[in-house]
Every structure is written in C-alpha cells, then in structure tokens.
Amino acid sequence: xxxxxxxxxxxxxxxxxxCLYTTIFLLLIATPLAWWxxxxxxxxxxxxxxxxxxxxxxxxxxxGFYLLxxxxxxxxxxxxxxxxxxxxxxxxxxxILVASVLYSLPFAVQPLLESFNNLGRRPVxxxxxxxxxxxxxxxxxxxxLCKGGYVIAATLTFAHTLGEFGVxxxxxxxxxxxxxxxxxxxxxxxxxxxxxxxxRLSLILLVFSFLVLFTVYxxxxxxxxxxx
Numbered sequence: 001x002x003x004x005x006x007x008x009x010x011x012x013x014x015x016x017x018x019c020l021y022t023t024i025f026l027l028l029i030a031t032p033l034a035w036w037x038x039x040x041x042x043x044x045x046x047x048x049x050x051x052x053x054x055x056x057x058x059x060x061x062x063x064g065f066y067l068l069x070x071x072x073x074x075x076x077x078x079x080x081x082x083x084x085x086x087x088x089x090x091x092x093x094x095x096i097l098v099a100s101v102l103y104s105l106p107f108a109v110q111p112l113l114e115s116f117n118n119l120g121r122r123p124v125x126x127x128x129x130x131x132x133x134x135x136x137x138x139x140x141x142x143x144x145l146c147k148g149g150y151v152i153a154a155t156l157t158f159a160h161t162l163g164e165f166g167v168x169x170x171x172x173x174x175x176x177x178x179x180x181x182x183x184x185x186x187x188x189x190x191x192x193x194x195x196x197x198x199x200r201l202s203l204i205l206l207v208f209s210f211l212v213l214f215t216v217y218x219x220x221x222x223x224x225x226x227x228x
C-alpha cells in the first residue's frame with residue numbers, strides 16, 4: 001500500500017503516537033496557562049509569554065541539546081531518575097515526548113490565548129455569579145465559546161509535531177520503533193541516497209501539511225469568538 005515498507009509503517013506508527021500524545025498533553029497544559037495569560041497585565045505575563053514563544057525562534061537543535069544534557073545519564077533529571085532506580089529519558093519515546101511538548105507549546109497556547117482574549121471575562125463572571133463551579137464554567141461556557149481556538153490549537157499542534165526533526169534527532173536519535181519518526185526516517189533515506197523512499201514519505205507529509213493548513217484557514221473564520 002502506497003509503496004511503503006515495514007520500516008515506513010513503523011515510523012508512521014511512532015510518529016502518530018507522538019503526535020496524539022503531544023496534542024493531548026499540550027491541550028491540558030495550554031488551557032490553564034493561556035487562561036492565566038489572558039487575565040494578566042504584569043511584566044511577569046510578558047516574561048512567560050516570551051518563554052512560551054521561545055521555540056518559535058530558538059533553533060530546535062539548541063533546545064534538543066539542552067534537553068539531552070538535562071535528561072541524559074549525567075544530567076540533573078536523568079541522574080535523579082537513575083538514583084531512584086529508573087532509567088534516564090534520553091533516546092527514549094518518553095524523552096522525545098517531553099521534547100515535543102516543549103517544542104510545540106506555542107502552537108497550543110497562542111490560539112487558545114487569542115480565543116480567551118476575544119471571549120473576555122464577562123461570560124465566566126456571570127456563570128460564577130449564577131453558582132457555576134470552575135469545572136462547570138469550563139465545560140458550559142469556555143469550551144463551547146472557544147471551540148474554534150481548541151480546534152486550531154489541536155490541529156496546529158498535531159501538524160507541527162508531525163514535522164519535528166532537529167529536537168527529536170538530538171534527544172532521541174534514530175532508534176526504530178522507539179524514536180525514529182517520519183522526519184528522521186526521511187533524513188536517513190536521503191543520507192543513504194534512497195531518494196525514491198524519501199520522496200514517497202516527503203510527499204505524504206507535504207500533502208498532509210497542506211490539508212492541515214487548508215483546514216485551519218477554512219475554519220478559522222467560522223469559529224471566530226465574539227467578545228461578550
């Protein structure tokens with residue numbers, strides 16, 4: 001099917017697993033973070049926003065290098081894990097998952113922050129005055145009114161994770177079934193001059209990326225949030 005071999009399908013499986021887990025974790029992390037940012041005007045907010053947006057300008061190999069230093073056997077996190085009988089996170093799926101969450105953070109936070117800013121605090125304050133608890137306010141007020149932001153955040157996060165390369169290669173290497181994602185496999189094919197295989201996988205990613213952007217731009221206006 002599509003001329004793909006078992007190694008290709010294995011890389012696809014690892015990639016989709018990474019994309020799915022990253023998207024789920026980031027939506028859980030980005031929701032309270034974006035909500036907090038939408039209600040703050042202090043200099044701390046500016047600093048946090050800068051940190052969140054850092055992966056947009058920071059070379060992925062730099063982020064990957066520092067994560068490797070931290071999560072490897074000699075790093076603070078890696079050595080701490082080994083001291084309690086666990087294994088370090090370098091060159092593991094768990095390690096590249098952490099890296100992916102950090103590297104894709106702005107792609108989840110920014111759409112949600114924009115939606116929360118457009119929503120304003122008034123609807124939540126009214127719901128609170130009527131006796132709605134935090135969980136109830138989220139599921140009955142915030143989520144329905146900001147569903148467009150969640151659709152865009154989830155879509156962009158998934159798509160961005162699909163194309164991650166530098167940070168994954170630095171921290172995870174190229175271990176089949178563990179850390180070898182599609183972008184790394186394409187690189188390996190190109191290095192070995194197997195251009196036909198690299199072309200097939202690159203074309204799949206190209207088409208998918210176009211469809212993702214087409215979806216985001218097509219639905220962004222439909223899900224505009226009106227300030228109340």
